[in-house]
Amino acid sequence: MEEITLKTREIAYKDLSTGKVDRVIGFAKGDFIYESNPTFISDIDELDALVWDSFCVNNLSKYLINELKDVKKIGIFLKGCDSLGFNQLVQDNKVDSDNVLVYGVPCEGMVDPNKLKKDNLLKGLIDIKRSGEKILLITKQGDKELKAKEYEYDKCINCKHPNPVVYSELLGDYITRNNNVVDDFQEIKEIEAMNSEERFDYWSKQFSKCIRCYACRNICPVCSCDKCIFENYEPGISGKGKVDSEDQFFHIIRAYHVAGRCVDCGECSRVCPEGISIDKLNRKIIKDITEIYGEYDAGLNTSKSSVLVNYELEDFDPFESIKGGK
Amino acid sequence: MKKITLDKLSELYIRISQEYDLFVPSDEEGVVSFTPWKDDSNVDFDVLKTNLSPKSFIFPQCETLFNFKSEGKKLSIERLKNDENKFLIFGVRPCDVKAFHLLDNVFLREPMDRLYEEKRNRGTIISMGCIEPEDTCFCNSFNIDPLCAQKGVDVFTLKIKNNIFWKVETQKGRDLTVMLSGLLEEASEDDLKEIELVKESLNSKLEELPYFNIDPQKIDRSLIELFESNVWDEISKSCLGCGSCTYVCPTCHCYDIQDYDGGKGGERFRCWDSCMYSDFTLMAHGNPRTTQKERFRQRFMHKLVYYPNNFNEYACVGCGRCVEKCPVNMNIVKVIRELGGENK
Amino acid sequence: MSCGCNDYIDPLIPQIAVIKSIRTDTKDVSTFIVEKPEGGKCFDFKPGQCAMVSVPPIGEAIFSITSSPTEKNFMEFSIKRCGKVTEYLHNLEVDTEIGVRGPYGNNFPVNDELIGKDLLFIAGGIGLAPLRSVINYVMDNRDAYGKVDIVYGARTSGDLVHRNDIFKNWPASVNTNVHLTVDREEDGWDGNVGFVPNYVKELKFETNKVALVCGPPIMIKYVLLALEELGFSKDQVYTTLELKMKCGIGKCGRCNIGDKYVCKDGPVFRCDEIKQLPDEY
Numbered sequence: 001m002e003e004i005t006l007k008t009r010e011i012a013y014k015d016l017s018t019g020k021v022d023r024v025i026g027f028a029k030g031d032f033i034y035e036s037n038p039t040f041i042s043d044i045d046e047l048d049a050l051v052w053d054s055f056c057v058n059n060l061s062k063y064l065i066n067e068l069k070d071v072k073k074i075g076i077f078l079k080g081c082d083s084l085g086f087n088q089l090v091q092d093n094k095v096d097s098d099n100v101l102v103y104g105v106p107c108e109g110m111v112d113p114n115k116l117k118k119d120n121l122l123k124g125l126i127d128i129k130r131s132g133e134k135i136l137l138i139t140k141q142g143d144k145e146l147k148a149k150e151y152e153y154d155k156c157i158n159c160k161h162p163n164p165v166v167y168s169e170l171l172g173d174y175i176t177r178n179n180n181v182v183d184d185f186q187e188i189k190e191i192e193a194m195n196s197e198e199r200f201d202y203w204s205k206q207f208s209k210c211i212r213c214y215a216c217r218n219i220c221p222v223c224s225c226d227k228c229i230f231e232n233y234e235p236g237i238s239g240k241g242k243v244d245s246e247d248q249f250f251h252i253i254r255a256y257h258v259a260g261r262c263v264d265c266g267e268c269s270r271v272c273p274e275g276i277s278i279d280k281l282n283r284k285i286i287k288d289i290t291e292i293y294g295e296y297d298a299g300l301n302t303s304k305s306s307v308l309v310n311y312e313l314e315d316f317d318p319f320e321s322i323k324g325g326k
Numbered sequence: 327m328k329k330i331t332l333d334k335l336s337e338l339y340i341r342i343s344q345e346y347d348l349f350v351p352s353d354e355e356g357v358v359s360f361t362p363w364k365d366d367s368n369v370d371f372d373v374l375k376t377n378l379s380p381k382s383f384i385f386p387q388c389e390t391l392f393n394f395k396s397e398g399k400k401l402s403i404e405r406l407k408n409d410e411n412k413f414l415i416f417g418v419r420p421c422d423v424k425a426f427h428l429l430d431n432v433f434l435r436e437p438m439d440r441l442y443e444e445k446r447n448r449g450t451i452i453s454m455g456c457i458e459p460e461d462t463c464f465c466n467s468f469n470i471d472p473l474c475a476q477k478g479v480d481v482f483t484l485k486i487k488n489n490i491f492w493k494v495e496t497q498k499g500r501d502l503t504v505m506l507s508g509l510l511e512e513a514s515e516d517d518l519k520e521i522e523l524v525k526e527s528l529n530s531k532l533e534e535l536p537y538f539n540i541d542p543q544k545i546d547r548s549l550i551e552l553f554e555s556n557v558w559d560e561i562s563k564s565c566l567g568c569g570s571c572t573y574v575c576p577t578c579h580c581y582d583i584q585d586y587d588g589g590k591g592g593e594r595f596r597c598w599d600s601c602m603y604s605d606f607t608l609m610a611h612g613n614p615r616t617t618q619k620e621r622f623r624q625r626f627m628h629k630l631v632y633y634p635n636n637f638n639e640y641a642c643v644g645c646g647r648c649v650e651k652c653p654v655n656m657n658i659v660k661v662i663r664e665l666g667g668e669n670k
Numbered sequence: 671m672s673c674g675c676n677d678y679i680d681p682l683i684p685q686i687a688v689i690k691s692i693r694t695d696t697k698d699v700s701t702f703i704v705e706k707p708e709g710g711k712c713f714d715f716k717p718g719q720c721a722m723v724s725v726p727p728i729g730e731a732i733f734s735i736t737s738s739p740t741e742k743n744f745m746e747f748s749i750k751r752c753g754k755v756t757e758y759l760h761n762l763e764v765d766t767e768i769g770v771r772g773p774y775g776n777n778f779p780v781n782d783e784l785i786g787k788d789l790l791f792i793a794g795g796i797g798l799a800p801l802r803s804v805i806n807y808v809m810d811n812r813d814a815y816g817k818v819d820i821v822y823g824a825r826t827s828g829d830l831v832h833r834n835d836i837f838k839n840w841p842a843s844v845n846t847n848v849h850l851t852v853d854r855e856e857d858g859w860d861g862n863v864g865f866v867p868n869y870v871k872e873l874k875f876e877t878n879k880v881a882l883v884c885g886p887p888i889m890i891k892y893v894l895l896a897l898e899e900l901g902f903s904k905d906q907v908y909t910t911l912e913l914k915m916k917c918g919i920g921k922c923g924r925c926n927i928g929d930k931y932v933c934k935d936g937p938v939f940r941c942d943e944i945k946q947l948p949d950e951y
Contacts, residue, residue: 030655031536032461037655038564058654063564114640118356122461211378211387213600215568215653231605240584240597242388271653273570274377276358391682394726394769401686401726401767437919549928553948581922583682583916587727594726596682601923609914610753614950628926628950635929647829 004052006173008077011103014073016044021101022071025063027056032182033125034113038063042071043182052171053079057153058112060265061086064095077171079107080161084263084299085221092261094224099172105165106175109148109156110137116151133178142220155266155279158184163318165300187280203248209274210247212240216268216278222223222258223262229253236311255281260289260308292316328492328510329517330505335490338509339416339509340361345505346414346450348364354644362414371485373525374460375574378578380415380422384445385429387573388597391441391583412587414450414502417483421465421643423453423476425576430478431637432579445536449500453479457486457524466657472532473525481613486524489517537659542630542640545667549631553623562622564654569600571648571657572625577641580606601625626661634635672945677759681919684724684769687712690744691764695831698751699796701736704770705744714772716777718910718938720779722793722918723747723759731755732774732915732933734834736799738806739935745770748799756776774918775937778908779883780811787880788816794866794894795824795913798831800910800937801884805835809843809850818843819875823851823866824930826861849873867892884911887951894941904941911936911944911951927951 012024028039030048036055038115040063048061059082060251068073083104108130116122116137124140135151137144142257160219162175183189191199214230230238230250238246255262256269265285268278290296293307304310330338348363351370360380374433391403407667426446433442455596456472457465465472475482480499483492492510494500503510513521529654532538545552572578582599588594599606601624607615615621649657662668667668671753691703704723706712715735724730731753737746749759762768778784789808809816820840824830829852841848851862851869862869869918870916881902883893890909897907913925913932920934928947930936939947 029648035655040563041561111431123516165582211569212597213569213654214603215566215570218566218568219653224480232604239586240388240582240599242597243586265386267653270570271570273574273651307401330751331682396726399763399766403726403769405680405685407684432921435677439682439919439921440680441682458800515897548946550946553928579921580923581917582924583730592727594730595722596917598752599922599924607914607924609912610756614913620950624926624950628923632929653679 004172005050007063008052008103009047009050011169011171012047012075013044013073014100014145016041016047021073022074023067023073024075024077025060025067025076027052027058031114031126034111034116034122040067046178048057052105052229053113054109054128054135055113059085059219059221059265061089061095061117062219062224064089066226068095068099071072072083073078073101075101075103077103077105078164078167079105080156080159080163080165081107081265082221083164083166083171085265087299087302088222088223088261088263091093091299091306092222092224097302099108100167101168102164104167104170106163106170106172107159108132108162108177109152109159111148111151112153118162121146121151132275150167153270155270158183166302168258188284188287191271191280204244206276207248207251208244209276210251211252212242213246215271215273217254219271220258221265221267222261223254230259251276251278255285258282259285260306261298262286274292327490327513327518327521328494330492330510330511332488332490334509335369336365338506339363339369340575341506341509342414342416342502346412349380349413349415351417354512358567360374360417363416371454371490374419374456374458374463375645375650378574379645379647380418380540381425381426381429381576381579383413383415383449384426384442384583385579389441391594391596393591393593394506394585397590400554406646408444409448410449412450412483414633416451416452418470418479419456419645420450420453420470420474421477421645422576423451424465424468424470424643425645426451427476427478428577428633428639428641428643429579431639432575434633450480450644451524452481452488452499452502452504452557454484455482457528459531459535460576461536462647462649463535464644465639466532466535466644467537467540467542468640470643473528479508484519484524485522489513491521495498537644537646540644540659540662541669542642542662542667542668545630545662545665545670547666549627552631552665553627558619558623559658561656561664562619565602565618565656566653567602567618567621568653569598570651570653572600572602573652575600576643576647577629577644578625595635601628622656626658629658630662630665630667665670675678678889681771681893682917683737684722684730684765684771685712689762689766690766692762695748695833696829697798699748699829699831700751701746701748701831702759703890704768709744711745711883713773713871715745715773715779718775718778718800718809718919719743719773719803720775720800720933721747721770722915723755723771723776724771724796725755725758725762726769728758729755730916734800734803734910734937735773736802738803738810740807748796748802750796773916774947775932776828776935777879778805778938781808781824784808786813786816787857788878789818790875790879790881791818791820791822792866792870792881792883792885793820793822793860794893796831796890797838797885797889798822799884801825802832802835804882807839807947809840809846812844815881816845818846819849819879820847820874821851821870821873823854823864823867823869825857827852827861835861864891865892867896870896877906879906881907881934887912904945907941908938909944910938913951 015021023042027036030037092096127138129136135146162177262282349360350363353369353370395402433439480496484491569606581596583596629641674735687704693701733747736748765845915933918933920931925932
């Protein structure tokens with residue numbers, strides 16, 4: 001990804017030095033080759049730290065909320081999924097898009113170091129080069145070619161937005177992904193097919209692992225309340241105790257709070273230290289919304305309001321056909 | 327030195343579980359953690375770090391302090407009956423054992439935390455040394471020898487090829503070994519030689535680790551200088567303020583005390599809390615730490631400066647869990663480096 | 671250390687106590703007299719120490735014990751209504767049982783540094799509560815200490831607490847002066863008018879005293895500056911820090927500041943010790 005790294009440094013240098021932006025949010029290398037970490041640069045002398053490679057998985061858009069309190073204008077590097085989160089933040093009035101320059105980077109998918117680690121491929125790793133459906137591992141012991149689909153993050157496998165949907169500058173050519181006609185909701189349908197006891201067992205087991213670290217909530221671009229309801233410990237709303245029902249409530253309530261606005265970026269599942277597949281809940285809601293109200297479009301643009309806060313007379317009325325109520 | 331071959335392990339587990347609640351590191355859906363042993367457990371001694379540290383055996387995520395009944399003007403408080411079952415954790419790594427000791431410093435100093443003490447006494451620890459370090463390991467930086475039994479270990483084991491070598495360290499360990507006699511054999515001369523070879527090769531492997539140069543002793547500025555340093559602005563920027571690092575950390579021990587209202591009565595419990603959360607220090611009339619930078623600084627100052635001032639040891643064991651779990655790759659190594667704790 | 675069961679002492683378990691009387695002092699401060707159900711003080715303590723008062727299921731909060739340990743029959747807490755637990759306490763009735771555990775924290779060094787010295791107590795608003803424990807201890811052991819000056823101020827005269835002591839008992843004690851002040855002019859008040867820090871400066875105290883300061887953080891800050899102006903050095907001034915506390919025994923980490931725990935190493939600190947702590951209180 002050498003070329004793209006140079007492009008990111010070029011544009012950042014151009015806009016920082018002319019004062020078009022006061023700060024740039026991008027990625028820098030960490031201690032390990034598989035670590036590309038969020039970095040915040042206001043000084044053009046530090047721009048050599050900027051990189052772009054197959055490990056730039058974080059969605060940086062949420063940092064805008066706080067960073068824009070600090071400086072006036074920010075340049076930010078966003079992938080496709082990130083840009084959906086960005087649009088949603090703009091639509092939720094958390095970020096003023098006039099103060100942000102989006103440097104969009106088309107993305108073929110990010111590589112999951114945990115998957116590499118499971119297959120013992122991290123040892124001696126020097127670099128990774130990505131081209132289409134293949135990943136080339138450059139290691140001290142020689143080079144190795146891998147199938148990208150086997151080592152991408154789960155969230156990248158069915159990526160529907162490899163290209164940023166909003167940008168001031170596009171760094172790189174548009175990418176088309178060959179997703180091989182995969183049913184987006186395959187996993188959801190499998191869970192729907194369970195009977196209610198099996199489904200309850202499945203989800204109880206998942207949520208029993210939850211340690212309420214709130215990493216999922218804190219990384220979600222759409223979860224942006226100043227004071228989260230789960231930080232209110234009045235008895236009756238949610239407590240801190242490790243009570244199964246309260247852990248379940250947390251996830252279910254959060255899924256409903258973001259319903260209609262979730263951009264399906266998959267960050268929640270990626271950051272969960274316990275490996276809970278949180279995004280399945282969100283995707284179930286997306287499936288329901290798609291079936292009831294048509295094509296799901298959270299984060300695609302900021303002109304239309306979110307599907308669940310938008311009422312039109314022609315809207316499908318589930319109570320009529322499914323005979324809701326008592 | 328005794329040993330047991332891998333094929334006899336399931337018999338060992340069965341025997342132990344007759345007297346103890348046995349916990350082993352097992353793989354469930356790709357995540358390895360200490361779970362109660364069952365005969366279909368997928369025991370995994372090759373993964374170095376369990377997902378969550380074993381501190382939850384002595385300091386559970388949530389435990390009841392007492393039950394209460396509040397009716398009209400009357401209040402009654404009832405302590406819970408102690409759990410009588412002995413438990414045994416098989417395969418605790420030296421870093422995690424050292425972490426137990428660091429927690430002991432806090433919980434067992436006067437006034438002693440009774441719930442903690444009671445669990446500590448009920449537990450038996452079989453530690454397993456590490457013969458192959460991971461890139462994220464830096465226990466050496468805190469003077470922890472991965473091939474040595476830490477203080478407080480009852481039996482120290484090493485898994486080398488087809489054998490698990492077994493060394494008694496305490497009376498509890500001796501009693502356990504006696505209970506298991508018949509399953510354990512004596513290690514041979516060749517076995518002992520092999521262990522020596524493994525020890526030697528480990529030392530050279532440790533030197534090649536990326537974090538080998540981390541040395542917190544090199545941080546030599548005063549408490550106030552470190553507190554007021556401007557490195558904290560930069561390094562805390564990407565912190566999300568979630569609790570991942572605190573919850574997977576084997577030495578973090580902050581907790582909250584809350585009451586659970588069950589109508590006429592309820593229980594008071596304590597549960598893990600994180601100094602990274604925005605309301606950790608919130609009082610009725612204000613909050614001394616309102617920004618993430620201040621909270622971030624507090625966590626690391628506590629581990630690297632405040633705790634050592636009180637106990638002469640760093641409150642970190644170099645296990646590397648925070649390195650692996652932080653969603654934005656922020657971790658204590660980066661902080662130690664920024665504060666100057668590195669051998670150049 | 672208080673205990674909730676008969677066999678051994680568990681510092682996190684409160685003992686049952688009874689509210690014997692509730693005296694309304696000001697619009698938001700009441701003083702509670704608390705005894706064991708069978709009568710008598712709940713536990714022994716030293717002047718300046720605190721106790722955790724529990725009202726499950728609402729919660730628990732830490733308060734300074736405002737009575738002196740020389741009072742053998744009960745403990746007093748002066749509590750200002752400012753949060754969940756305090757609001758609930760204010761609405762309780764006499765004879766209600768509550769939980770109490772303690773004593774926590776260090777104490778003012780009444781048996782060490784303060785012996786034989788002239789003492790200057792400076793308090794603002796509800797800050798008189800912790801100092802009262804010391805003042806009454808000094809009054810009950812009057813010969814062991816030198817001249818006592820008490821400077822006490824509140825926003826209005828209606829906010830002054832422990833009126834029996836400030837108007838009657840203390841001025842009547844030998845070699846003891848009480849200087850009261852309110853923030854602004856008001857009808858019926860012919861005492862001093864002005865903020866406590868300014869009053870302290872006006873009173874031009876000599877520096878051969880030990881000063882003990884307690885009150886709202888902003889008042890403490892300016893009083894300490896005033897004392898410095900008068901020539902007091904940091905090791906002559908004691909004050910209290912207040913942070914959120916939960917366990918009270920220095921383990922849960924909430925009140926950790928620098929390498930100290932306010933519940934265990936404080937809340938009483940000498941000002942030169944505070945200089946060594948990070949500025950986070």
